[in-house]
Amino acid sequence: MLSPILQAAFPDLDADGGAVTHPPDPAYNCVAWAAGVTDALWWPADPDGYWPPGAPDELTVAAFVAALASVGYAPCTDGGYEPGFEKAAVYARGGVPTHVARQLAGGRWSSKLGRDAGRGGGDGLRHGRRVPPAACRVIRVPRNPFHPANGRRQPAGRGGRCLDSPPAG
Amino acid sequence: MATTTAPPPTLTSRFRTLADEWRAATRFLASPAAAAEHPAYRAVVALGPDVVPLILAELADAPEPWFAALRELTGADPVLPADRGRPRAAADHWLAWGRARGLA
Numbered sequence: 364m365l366s367p368i369l370q371a372a373f374p375d376l377d378a379d380g381g382a383v384t385h386p387p388d389p390a391y392n393c394v395a396w397a398a399g400v401t402d403a404l405w406w407p408a409d410p411d412g413y414w415p416p417g418a419p420d421e422l423t424v425a426a427f428v429a430a431l432a433s434v435g436y437a438p439c440t441d442g443g444y445e446p447g448f449e450k451a452a453v454y455a456r457g458g459v460p461t462h463v464a465r466q467l468a469g470g471r472w473s474s475k476l477g478r479d480a481g482r483g484g485g486d487g488l489r490h491g492r493r494v495p496p497a498a499c500r501v502i503r504v505p506r507n508p509f510h511p512a513n514g515r516r517q518p519a520g521r522g523g524r525c526l527d528s529p530p531a532g
Numbered sequence: 533m534a535t536t537t538a539p540p541p542t543l544t545s546r547f548r549t550l551a552d553e554w555r556a557a558t559r560f561l562a563s564p565a566a567a568a569e570h571p572a573y574r575a576v577v578a579l580g581p582d583v584v585p586l587i588l589a590e591l592a593d594a595p596e597p598w599f600a601a602l603r604e605l606t607g608a609d610p611v612l613p614a615d616r617g618r619p620r621a622a623a624d625h626w627l628a629w630g631r632a633r634g635l636a
Contacts, residue, residue: 368559372560389594389595389596389597389619390595390618390619390620392562392563393562394562402618402619402620402621403617403618403619404562404564404597404617404618404619405617406562406563406564406565406617408565409563409564409565409617410564410565410599410600410616411564411565411568411597411599411600411616411617411619411622412563412564412565412616412617413616413617413618414617461562462562475562476559476560477558477559477560477561477562478559478561478562478564478567478596478597478619
């Protein structure tokens with residue numbers, strides 16, 4: 364059951380099969396979630412945001428694609444489900460990025476809703492079936508079983524991308 | 533700079549009203565800078581340095597992006613460059629800063 368706040372903000376979520384899967388947490392946002400990070404706010408040109416070194420520090424779709432490329436995403440053609448790959452969709456309004464969603468195993472899409480931390484409860488993540496609009500820039504990465512959305516944490520000491528902090532740099 | 537850890541009740545009440553309004557209005561925003569532009573957030577800053585202990589108490593509760601307000605109100609920035617964009621670490625730095633000054 365979605366909270367009244369979520370139903371008001373995202374009225375199509377119920378019909379979309381949406382469900383809250385994680386508690387609210389202001390320590391990470393939608394871009395971080397797509398990158399597999401749960402302790403940082405990924406946002407460009409922001410004194411209180413993290414942005415990967417090497418990605419353009421600007422609020423453009425290209426900059427978002429470059430930022431997510433830093434954790435392995437690469438361009439693909441659409442948001443259709445491809446077994447073995449995770450996809451991320453960069454939403455924009457008037458060319459300005461507003462949101463990033465990521466695809467889960469089976470094709471459902473997952474979003475971190477801002478930093479949602481409301482006192483007295485709130486909803487941190489939603490999952491739904493709806494495929495991102497064609498206008499979204501979609502990129503993909505080979506599926507990482509240790510992404511938080513996939514229910515497994517990367518074992519300590521294991522090589523590869525750390526999921527609990529932004530990439531070193 | 534704030535010099536007390538016990539702001540007057542009227543200030544506390546006004547701050548809580550504004551903070552609740554800001555939180556509700558910006559909860560789905562991904563950008564800390566965009567959240568800091570909200571009128572309720574600006575109104576908190578306009579309350580002046582006496583509100584710093586209240587902001588630090590908020591940070592102790594949840595690492596919301598109060599950092600821009602704290603920088604504006606105090607002129608300080610205790611967050612290490614390596615921790616920029618990491619709200620929990622940034623909150624820890626600010627709380628340590630506040631404790632050292634009797635504000636948190």
